[in-house]
Amino acid sequence: MTTAETGTGTGVGALLRGWRERRQLSQLRLALRADSSARHISFIETGRSRPSQEMVLRLAEHLDVPVRERNTLLLAAGYAPHYPETPLDDPAMDALRGGMERLLAAHDPYPALVVDGVFRVLAVNRSLGVLLDGVTPRLLAPPLNAMRITLHPEGLAPRIANLRQWRRHLLERMERQIELVRSAPLRALYEEVSAYPEPANRLLDDTDEDIAELFPFALPLRVAYRGRVLSFLSTVATFNTPMDVTVSELAMETFLPADAQTAAVLREAAPREAVPRA
Structure with a gap:
């Protein structure tokens, strides 16, 4: 699996912050899109709160994170990859x-x-x-x-x-x-x-x-x-x-x-x- 270069740390919070900053979204704007709160987004990014698997996938969708890197986010949060990687000759x-x-x-x-x-x-x-x-x-x-x-x-x-x-x-x-x-x-x-x-x-x-x-x-x-x-x-x-x-x-x-x-x-x-x- 290719490792994403986004963010300055390997925890899910740092990775999500990196994607949010690359998309030039504020915490409030992302929270509104993901039906959450800026406070909760801040807690996730700083490591004070562990996001659920559903939240990781929801944030990844609203940040337009590529499928491979969505799996990277899930692994960083302690969850199994959600998306398979099936060889084309399978x-x-x-x-x-x-x-x-x-x-x-x-x-x-x-x-x-x-x-x-x-x-x-x-x-x-x-x-x-x-x-x-x-x-x-x-x-x-x-x-x-x-x-x-x-x-x-x-x-x-x-x-x-x-x-x-x-x-x-x-x-x-x-x-x-x-x-x-x-x-x-x-x-x-x-x-x-x-x-x-x-x-x-x-x-x-x-x-x-x-x-x-x-x-x-x-x-x-x-x-x-x-x-x-x-x-x-x-x-x-x-x-x-x-x-x-x-x-x-x-x-x-x-x-x-x-x-x-x-x-x-x-x-x-x-x-x-x-x-x-x-």
Whole structure:
């Protein structure tokens, strides 16, 4: 289980105070939301009162604490974890896994993948091979990591025409996730990929002005592929109200063609591209 970095102590009171301060809520505001009193919240945070299991879960919900860290709060308060962490290959996950696989396949001939909370690649569709073309084999050895593959100088980075903009977008995305979950493994990954040097063999170099002129509606991912530049818009989908740690950290990222040329190339290329096993 990942240990939360929130708060300055390991007791449930210190952890809850850390989450409340990160959400910029006063004790009174949190108390009103949780149908409690500011005095009781203060007693919990200072360790003068031990919250019930129900209160821990209620406060965690109103503080928008991620599912994994809700279990951390319960353990700190002396209770058993409430949310299971079921491996994705467990038979109990057959329906969920099958649904994701059908969504991935339905997105062909456009690339799509599923990642976990530290961007490990759990599943891909066939069309993702277009993006992985030319990536060094060692980055494609399991377990694959989407951030490493994208930003490493021997990964996708040399082929990204707007690398500076896309790199900034990905790092900001990781920063927002770290702010939410305070995960030590995610922080370590961020420090690793943010330190990667810029590739020496850049194929193209779009400027901010180029991108703004070509795509005023959303930042695309622009990738060189066999003599042409493909432009993608990406979307990220997560599950509503997850009750399992594994499910709470799953994210499906899908790439849509941002222009007619990209759509045509993908329709032509997808059937022959191979993808690595995640």
